[in-house]
Each structure stands twice: as C-alpha cells, then as structure tokens.
Amino acid sequence: xxxxxxxxxxxxxxxxxxxxxxxxxxxxxxxxxxxxxxxxxxxxxxxxxxxxxxxxxxxxxxxxxxxxxxxxxxxxxxxxxxxxxxxxxxxxxxxxxxxxxxxxxxxxxxxxxxxxxxxxxxxxxxxxxxxxxxxxxxxxxxxxxxxxxxxxxxxxxxxxxxxxxxxxxxxxxxxxxxxxxxxxxxxxxxxxxxxxxxxxxxxxxxxxxxxxxxxxxxxxxxxxxxxxxxxxxxxxxxxxxxxxxxxxxxxxxxxxxxxxxxxxxxxxxxxxxxxxxxxxxxxxxxxxxxxxxxxxxxxxxxxxxxxxxxxxxxxxxxxxxxxxxxxxxxxxxxxxxxxxxxxxxxxxxxxxxxxxxxxxxxxxxxxxxxxxxxxxxxxxxxxxxxxxxxxxxxxxxxxxxxxxxxxxxxxxxxxxxxxxxxxxxxxxxxxxxxxxxxxxxxxxxxxxxxxxxxxxxxxxxxxxxxxxxxxxxxxxxxxxxxxxxxxxxxxxxxxxxxxxxxxxxxxxxxxxxxxxxxxxxxxxxxxxxxxxxxxxxxxxxxxxxxxxxxxxxxxxxxxxxxxxxxxxxxxxxxxxxxxxxxxxxxxxxxxxxxxxxxxxxxxxxxxxxxxxxxxxxxxxxxxxxxxxxxxxxxxxxxxxxxxxxxxxxxxxxxxxxxxxxxxxxxxxxx
Numbered sequence: 001x002x003x004x005x006x007x008x009x010x011x012x013x014x015x016x017x018x019x020x021x022x023x024x025x026x027x028x029x030x031x032x033x034x035x036x037x038x039x040x041x042x043x044x045x046x047x048x049x050x051x052x053x054x055x056x057x058x059x060x061x062x063x064x065x066x067x068x069x070x071x072x073x074x075x076x077x078x079x080x081x082x083x084x085x086x087x088x089x090x091x092x093x094x095x096x097x098x099x100x101x102x103x104x105x106x107x108x109x110x111x112x113x114x115x116x117x118x119x120x121x122x123x124x125x126x127x128x129x130x131x132x133x134x135x136x137x138x139x140x141x142x143x144x145x146x147x148x149x150x151x152x153x154x155x156x157x158x159x160x161x162x163x164x165x166x167x168x169x170x171x172x173x174x175x176x177x178x179x180x181x182x183x184x185x186x187x188x189x190x191x192x193x194x195x196x197x198x199x200x201x202x203x204x205x206x207x208x209x210x211x212x213x214x215x216x217x218x219x220x221x222x223x224x225x226x227x228x229x230x231x232x233x234x235x236x237x238x239x240x241x242x243x244x245x246x247x248x249x250x251x252x253x254x255x256x257x258x259x260x261x262x263x264x265x266x267x268x269x270x271x272x273x274x275x276x277x278x279x280x281x282x283x284x285x286x287x288x289x290x291x292x293x294x295x296x297x298x299x300x301x302x303x304x305x306x307x308x309x310x311x312x313x314x315x316x317x318x319x320x321x322x323x324x325x326x327x328x329x330x331x332x333x334x335x336x337x338x339x340x341x342x343x344x345x346x347x348x349x350x351x352x353x354x355x356x357x358x359x360x361x362x363x364x365x366x367x368x369x370x371x372x373x374x375x376x377x378x379x380x381x382x383x384x385x386x387x388x389x390x391x392x393x394x395x396x397x398x399x400x401x402x403x404x405x406x407x408x409x410x411x412x413x414x415x416x417x418x419x420x421x422x423x424x425x426x427x428x429x430x431x432x433x434x435x436x437x438x439x440x441x442x443x444x445x446x447x448x449x450x451x452x453x454x455x456x457x458x459x460x461x462x463x464x465x466x467x468x469x470x471x472x473x474x475x476x477x478x479x480x481x482x483x484x485x486x487x488x489x490x491x492x493x494x495x496x497x498x499x500x501x502x503x504x505x506x507x508x509x510x511x512x513x514x515x516x517x518x519x520x521x522x523x524x525x526x527x528x529x530x531x532x533x534x535x536x537x538x539x540x541x542x543x544x545x546x547x548x549x550x551x552x553x554x555x556x557x558x559x560x561x562x563x564x565x566x567x568x569x570x571x572x573x574x575x576x577x578x579x580x581x582x583x584x585x586x587x588x589x590x591x592x593x594x595x596x597x598x599x600x601x602x603x604x605x606x607x608x609x610x611x612x613x614x615x616x617x618x619x620x621x622x623x624x625x626x627x628x629x630x631x632x633x634x635x636x637x638x639x640x641x642x643x644x645x646x647x648x649x650x651x652x653x654x655x656x657x658x659x660x661x662x663x664x665x666x667x668x669x670x
Contacts, residue, residue, distance in 0.1 A: 001025065002021065002025040002028055002029065003028055004028055004031070004033070004034075007028055007029055007034050008037075010029055010038070011037060014166075015159055015162035015163035015165075015166045016159050016162070018041060018044055018162040018165075018166070019044060019155065019158035019159040019161070019162040020155075020158075021044075021045075026044075026045045026046075029041070029045050030045040030046060040165050040166070040168050041162065041165045041166075042165070042172045042277075043161050043165060043172070043271075043272070043275045043277075044158070044161055044162045044165055046275075046277065047158075047161070047274065047275045049274070050154065051145040051150070051154060051274060052145075052146075053145040053146035053147070053150045054145060054150045054151055054154040056150075136193070137192060137193040137195070138190070138191065138192055138193075139153070139191050139193075140189075140190075140191070141189045141191075141273055144189075144191040144206075145274075149193070149204060152204040153191050153204055153206060154274075155204070156191065156203075156204045156205055156206035157189065157191075157206040157208075157274060159206070160206045160207060160208050161208065161272065161275055163254065163255055164208065164255065164258065164286075164288075167255065167258055167259075167286060167359070168285060168286070169255075169258055169284065169285060169286040169288065170269070170282040170283060170284050170285055170286070171282070171283045171285065172277065172280050172281075172282060172283075173268075173280065173281060173282070173283045174279060174280060174281075175279055175280065175281050176279070178268050178281065179266070182266065182268060183214065183268070184268045184269065184270055184281055185210050185211050185212075185214050185267065185268065185269050185270065185291075186210075186211040186214065186269075186270055187208060187209070187210060187211070187269050187270050187271070187272045187273070187282075188208075188209045188210070188211055188290065189206065189207070189208060189209070189272065189273055189274075190206075190207045190209055191204070191205065191206050191207070192204075192205045192207070193205075195394060196373070196394065207289055208272050208288065208289070209288065209289045209290030210267075210269050210284075210288045210289070210290040210291045211290060212290045212291050212292045225296065225297055227296065227297070227300045227319055227320055227333075228320060228331075228332045228333055229318055229320035229321060229330045229331060229332050230318055230320075231447065231448060232532075232539050232540040232567075232571060232574075233318045233320075233321055233330060233574065234330060234332075234337065234369070235492075235537070235538070235539050235540075236498075236534055236539055236571070236574065236575065236578070237328065237330065237337070237339055238374070238388065238390075238492060238537075239492060239494045239498060239534055239535050239537045239539070240339070240498055240578055240582070241339060241385075242384070242385050242386060242387075242388065242492065242494050243494050243496065243498050243535060244341070244582060245341075245382070245384040246339045246340065246341060247339070247340055247341065247342065247343040247346065248337065248338065248339050248346075249337075249338045249343065249346045249350075249362065249363070250335065250336065250337050250338070250362075250363045250369055251335075251336045251338070251350060251360045251361060251362050251363060252334060252335055252336075252360070252361045252363060253299075253303075253334040253335075253336065253358060253359060253360060253361075254359040254360075254361050255359065256299050256333065256334030257287050257288075257289060257296065257298070257299045257334075258286045258287055258288065258289075259286070259299055259302050259303075259357070259358070259359070260286070260287050260298035260299050260301070260302050261285060261286055261287075262284055262285060262286060262287055266283065267283075267284040267288075267291065268281050268282065268283055268284070269281060269282040269284055269288065270282075287299075296333055299333075299334070300320075300331075303331060303358065304322075306353060306356045306357065306358050307322045307329070307353075309356055310324070310349060310352050310353060310356065311324055311325065312324040312327070312329060312349075315574075315577065317570060317573050317574040317577060318330075318574065320332065323577070323581055324349070326340050326341070326342070326345040327339070327340045327345050327346055327349050328340070328578075328581070329349075332369075332370060335369065335370060336360070337369060338350070350362060370448075371392060371394070371395060371444075371448075372390050372391070372392055372448055372449060373390070373391045373392065373393065373394075373489075374388055374389075374390060375388060375389045375391060375489075376388050377389055377491070386493070387491065387492070387493045388491075388492050389489050389490065389491045389492070390448070390449040390489045390490045390492065391449060391487065391488070391489030391490075392445055392448065392449050392450075392489065393486055393487055393489075395441060395444065395445055396445065396482050396486050397486070398441065399438060399441050399442065399445070399479060399482060400479055400482060400483055400486070402433050402437070402438055402441070403431075403433055403438060403475060403476055403479040404431070404432070404433065405476060405479045405480055405483055408476070408479070408480050408483065409480065410480050410481070410483050410484035411477055411480040411481045411484065412481065412484060412657050412660075412661070413477075413481060413654070413655065413656075413657050413660045414452060414453050414455075414456040414457075414477065414478050414481040414482075414660075415455065415456035415459065415474065415477060415478070415654040416474075416477065416654050417653075417654040417655065417656060418515065418654065419459070419511050419512050419515050419516075419653075419654065420459040420460065420462075420463075420470070420471070420474050421470075421512065421515050421516045421517075422463060422466075422516060422517065422520060422522075423463075423468045423469075423470045423471070424468075424517065426468040426469055426470050427468060427469035427470075428468065428469060429467055429468065429469060429471075429472055430469055430472065431472045431476075433472075433475075435460075435464050435467040435471060435472065435475065436464040436465060438475055439457065439460055439461050439464040439475070442457045442460075442461075442475075442478060443457055443461060445457075446458075449489045449490045450489065450490070450668075451490070451531065451538055451541040451650075451651075451667060451668070452650065452660075452664050452667065452668060453478065453482075454529075454541055454542070454543040454650075454651050455529065455543045455650065455651050455652065455653070455654070456474070456477075456478050456654075457478065458543045458544055459474065460474050460475055460478070462522075462545075488668070488670055489668075490538060490668050490669075491668060491669030491670060492537045492669075493536070493537070493669060494534075494535035494536060494537050495535045495536045496535075497535060497592070498534060498535045498575060498578065498579065498584070499575055499576075499579055499584065499591045499592060500534070500535055500536070500592045501532065501533065501534050501568070501571065501572060501575060501591075501592070501593045501594070502532070502533045502536075502593075502594045502595075502596065503530060503531075503532045503533075503564050503565075503568050503593075503594070503595045503596065504530060504531050504532075504533075504595075504596045504641070504646060504647040504648040505528070505529075505530040505557070505560045505561045505563070505564035505595065505596075505597065505648050506528075506529050506530065506557070506560060506598065506646050506648030506649050506651065506652050507526050507527065507528055507529070507546070507550075507553075507556035507557045507559065507560035507599075507652060508526060508527045508529070508556070508652040508653045509526045509550060509552070509553045509556040510523075510524050510525070510526055510550075510556075511526065511527050511652070511653055512524075512525065521549075522545065524549050525545045525546055525549060526545070526546045526549075526550045526556035526559070526560075527543065527544070527545055527546065527651075527652045527653070528542065528543070528544055528545075528546050528559060528560040528563050528564075528651075528652070529541075529542065529543045529560070529648045529649070529650070529651025529652035530542060530560060530563070530564040530567075530648045530651065531647050531648060531651065531667065532564070532567060532568055532571060534571070534575060538667060538668075539571060540567055540571065541651060542563070542567070542651065543651035543652065546559050546560075546563075552616065553599060553601070554599060554601035554602055554605070554616060554617065555617075555620055557597070557599040557601070557602035558602050558605060558606075558617070558620070558624055560648070561595070561597065561602060561606060561627070562623070562624060562627050564595070565595075565627040565630065565631070566627075568593075568595070569630055569634070572591075572593055572634065575591075576591065579591075592637075593634065593635075593636045593637065594636070594637045594638075594639060595631070595636060595637070595638045595639070596639060596640075596641035596645075596646065596647075597638060597639070597640065597641065598640070598641050598642070598643045598646045600640070601614065601616065601617075603638060603639075603640055605617050605621065605624065605628075606624075606628060606631060606638045607631075607638050608628065609628070609632055610625040610628050610629055611625065644659075644662070645666070647663060647666060647667055649663060650663040650664065650667065
C-alpha cells in the first residue's frame with residue numbers, strides 16, 4: 001500500500017502497477033508534497049471516474065447481469081443487425097437509422113448527392129459493418145465499456161494511459177494556450193481481444209490513437225512506409241534453428257512507434273475519453289498511433305540505430321535482419337525474433353537494448369510469431385527439434401466462420417480444374433460475407449504456411465473488387481478444402497545442408513485462353529509458378545500471371561525461370577551470409593544450387609552461354625542474358641525434371657485430386 005511515508009517506491013513502478021493504484025493511493029501521489037515527482041502521470045493519478053458499464057460489471061452478481069445491462073446489450077445487437085441489412089445508400093435512407101443520418105446531413109450546408117456525406121462522415125464502424133472480420137474482437141468504446149468484458153477493457157485503457165505517461169508522451173496544456181489556427185485532433189480508443197494462433201484469448205488490449213485522417217498530406221506529414229522482414233528470411237531461420245540447434249526467443253516493443261519524438265511540428269490532441277479534464281488538451285511530445293507522424297519509418301530508424309549501438313549489423317540482403325557476433329535478430333515492425341547458440345546471449349542483448357531505451361517485452365520462443373503457431377513434432381535424443389509444423393488453425397477457423405461453412409461438406413482440392421474467369425455476365429453475389437476481406441485473410445494464410453492455396457487464392461484475388469457468384473463459389477470451395485485440412489500446415493524436416501537450395505519454376509501458357517472473353521487482354525496471359533527449397537524446406541513460393549504475352553511454351557517457361565531467378569539469387573546470397581556467420585565451412589564447396597526445369601527448349605536456352613541463343617528464341621533472348629550469365633557465374637545446375645515431379649505445377653493450374661495430393665505431399669509433408 002502506498003502512503004506518505006513510502007511513496008518514493010512508486011517511482012520504480014511499471015505502467016501496469018501505476019494503472020492499478022487505488023483512488024486513495026492516487027491521492028497520496030498527487031498530493032502537493034509529492035506531485036512534482038509524478039507530474040507526467042497527470043491523467044493516471046487524476047482519473048477516478050469509472051465508466052458506468054464497468055461499475056455495473058464490478059457490482060453485478062455472478063449469477064447474471066442487471067436488467068439495464070441486458071437491455072443495453074439487446075439494443076446494441078439490434079443496431080448491429082440493422083447495420084448488416086444495409087447494402088446501399090437507398091437502403092440506409094429507408095432504415096430506422098435514416099433519422100440520424102438525415103439530421104447529420106441537414107445540419108450542414110451541403111447540396112450534393114447523399115452518397116458523399118454518407119461515405120465521408122458516417123462512422124467508420126458503420127462502413128465496415130459488413131466485413132464480418134473479427135468484429136467482436138475489435139469493439140469500440142461503447143461496446144467495450146458496456147459489454148461483459150468491460151472491466152478487462154477498462155484495465156487495458158488505464159494501462160495504456162500509464163504506459164504513455166511513463167515515456168513522457170505529452171504535456172497537459174490549457175486549450176486557451178493552443179496557437180490560433182492550430183487544429184486539435186480528435187482522439188479515439190481502439191480495443192482488441194488478442195488471441196493465440198489457436199484462437200484462445202491471450203489478453204485484452206487498449207490503444208489510444210489520434211485521428212490522423214484529419215491531417216493533410218504535405219502539410220502535416222510526408223513519408224509513410226513500414227519496413228518488414230521477408231518471410232523467406234524467417235523460414236530460413238526456422239530451418240537453421242533446426243539444423244544447428246539454435247535457441248530462439250521473441251519480443252514485442254511496447255508502444256513501438258512512440259519511441260520516436262515529434263521534432264518538426266506541434267501536434268495537439270483532445271483529452272482521451274474516460275480521462276477528460278475540463279479546459280485541457282494534450283500537446284504531444286512523442287508520436288502517437290494513428291498520427292501520420294507515427295509512421296513506422298521513424299521507429300525503424302530508431303530501432304536500427306539502437307541495434308547498431310549494440311553491435312548488431314544491418315544485413316545488406318534484408319534491411320530488417322540484424323546480425324551480431326553471437327545473435328541474429330529479425331524485426332517485423334514492432335515484433336522481434338532472436339536466435340543464438342546460447343540463450344544467455346539473447347538475454348544479454350535484450351538487457352542491453354532496454355538500457356538503450358528500447359522497451360522490450362520478452363515472450364517465449366518463436367511459437368506464435370505473427371499468428372503462426374510453431375509445433376515441434378519430433379526431437380532427437382538431445383532435445384533438439386528435427387521436425388516442426390507451422391500452422392494457422394485460428395485464422396482458418398475465422399475464415400470458415402466468415403464464409404458460413406461450419407456445417408458444409410468438405411472438399412479435397414482448393415480449386416476446380418477449369419480456370420476461374422472474370423464472368424462479366426454471371427450472376428451477382430448472393431452471400432453476406434465481404435469477398436475482399438476474406439481474400440485478404442486467405443492471402444495471409446497462403447503466403448505464410450499454406451502454399452497449396454497460392455494458385456486458387458491468387459485466381460480469386462484478381463476479382464475481389466468486382467466479384468460475381470462464381471467467385472463466391474470459388475471462395476467457398478477454398479473454405480471447404482480448409483475445413484478438411486484445418487489442423488494442417490507446413491511440415492519442415494530439413495536435411496543437414498542448409499546450403500542445398502533447389503528451385504522449381506513452371507508456367508502455364510495462356511491458361512485462360514478459350515475460357516475468358518476474347519476481348520480481355522488477360523485471356524492470353526500465361527501464369528508463372530515456382531517454389532524455392534532450402535535444405536529440402538519450402539522457403540519462398542509464388543503464383544501469378546505474367547506481365548507480358550508469351551508467344552510459345554518456351555517463352556512462357558523462360559519468363560517463369562527469369563522470375564524465379566530474381567528471387568533465387570538473393571536467397572543464395574542470404575544463405576551464404578548465414579553460413580559464414582555460423583562458420584559452416586567451406587561454403588564454396590558445400591553450396592549446391594539446382595534449378596529443376598521440365599521444358600526441354602527452356603532447358604537448352606538456360607544452359608546456353610550468352611550471347612548464344614537458340615533459333616526460336618532470337619526475338620526475346622536478349623532479356624535472358626542476365627540470368628544465364630548468373631547461372632554460369634554461380635555454378636548453378638539447370639537440370640531436367642519429370643513433369644509429375646515438378647513442384648511448380650501446383651502453382652500454375654487447377655489439378656486433379658490425385659496429382660494435387662501427390663505434389664502437396666512432396667511440398668508440405670502431408
């Protein structure tokens with residue numbers, strides 16, 4: 001208990017401890033005798049008003065809720081139901097909500113079409129009401145503070161304020177002191193129920209954000225971009241971890257974007273809801289989430305500088321990869337992964353980074369990184385993992401639920417054998433789910449742990465903003481396939497040589513020709529598909545239409561080979577840098593790179609030294625010189641592979657169940 005005699009101990013409190021202080025303890029610390037030591041905790045120590053919904057939750061019996069809360073919950077559900085029934089502006093104006101929309105429009109001087117103010121001024125929660133993506137996991141203020149989990153969300157909000165005040169993110173100033181003409185941005189609370197990859201609730205998160213949409217580009221901000229590591233780097237590190245028996249750990253940077261100060265402009269923010277003080281506002285000293293000034297670039301530069309101070313060198317092959325004498329680190333915005341032979345080296349680096357000002361929150365090993373669950377299937381006698389599986393069953397469950405397939409029959413392939421077309425004259429959409437939102441989830445799944453979905457998802461993604469009934473059915477086919485393979489993922493069983501790299505490029509010449517409309521330029525495009533393996537583990541894969549029109553099978557295959565080489569050569573360099581770091585000698589004699597090609601003409605041209613060419617490639621061979629030179633210089637083997645063993649085939653076309661399952665077994669291990 002904090003009192004006047006021991007209040008000095010609170011100077012060492014964490015933000016969570018400050019947020020959990022009782023009202024009487026807050027009075028002690030905000031007393032005139034001690035206030036000067038806790039000026040930066042102004043909002044935390046002066047806020048004693050608890051939202052009504054939270055009070056009701058604290059006082060409600062364990063057997064049920066009060067009638068008032070039950071009525072409030074039913075009212076919220078009826079409003080959400082009305083929102084889900086609104087498809088067009090006309091439907092909106094005929095719905096029970098039209099009364100409020102009309103008032104909003106009529107109170108401003110506006111004579112344009114109704115759709116403009118509706119799209120610009122209606123709450124973003126309404127505009128996103130039909131997405132159906134994790135709606136319950138991302139409540140607004142009213143939902144969070146009046147729902148069953150109001151106490152958890154209120155504690156998360158208090159912890160967020162205390163965390164921001166601990167890093168001195170703002171000064172509380174009088175509104176009258178704000179310069180004339182200076183905009184005071186609105187603040188916004190966002191809440192999230194964070195889950196593990198399996199879907200189990202891990203914690204409740206509150207985030208105070210600024211309405212960055214009120215800022216003007218070129219006036220309030222300039223560059224906005226987020227550097228992230230390539231997942232091919234992460235998968236290669238997972239493979240190295242198993243081959244070399246490395247220790248791993250993950251960490252999260254608390255309030256990552258807030259580490260970078262605001263130096264070049266003044267930004268004012270209204271008081272956060274639940275912590276208001278009359279006549280006051282916040283003058284920001286650090287970037288806040290939602291601000292354009294909180295661009296990830298500022299944080300990344302800050303992180304890179306701190307890494308450099310700890311003697312972690314930035315890799316030239318991946319800007320988010322940092323290599324030290326004993327530790328390798330990878331950052332994905334504010335999530336970090338560490339690998340080392342000795343776990344003590346990871347701990348020492350984390351301690352040093354914290355001393356440099358980087359507020360790291362250490363977590364367990366790499367399991368659960370960015371929603372990917374890492375399961376150890378087999379281990380050797382020393383406890384070193386020899387087989388792991390990367391899965392995203394929680395995401396798969398949400399996809400199945402969003403598609404409404406909980407009771408549907410399963411399918412054994414992710415697509416039909418016939419190609420998916422634009423279908424301009426087809427039936428309109430009939431389902432309630434948002435196609436673009438579900439495709440976004442599928443792209444994340446296919447790009448991380450399920451390469452068997454790459455072809456089918458890429459086909460649907462081409463039409464996600466102009467979908468027809470046929471595209472909905474294609475999505476449901478993917479969903480029913482996922483239902484049959486819900487607990488499956490990518491099984492990684494590496495060989496002993498991380499420097500053994502294999503590539504399987506393939507192409508499908510004019511796959512849409514004869515199926516798509518003849519006046520559509522895409523109908524004659526060929527499709528590129530390839531996968532690159534390191535130590536017999538999938539590292540990188542792709543399925544997409546080629547940008548140019550190939551005139552022959554040979555040209556389509558050469559284009560696929562060129563695209564594959566663009567990804568292959570940097571991976572070779574990355575593998576060499578890892579080998580040199582871990583002293584896997586000798587690198588030159590151990591490195592083995594093979595490209596498997598099933599087209600004889602492409603094989604001949606690929607093995608022909610520049611500037612030579614074959615008679616039928618004379619009109620495009622100049623664009624192949626660069627990768628043919630690299631193949632010769634790097635000593636890469638370009639060999640023939642039987643079509644039935646061409647792993648790239650699963651990325652270029654719809655396959656029969658037998659062929660699909662055969663290639664999936666070779667690729668994913670199941």
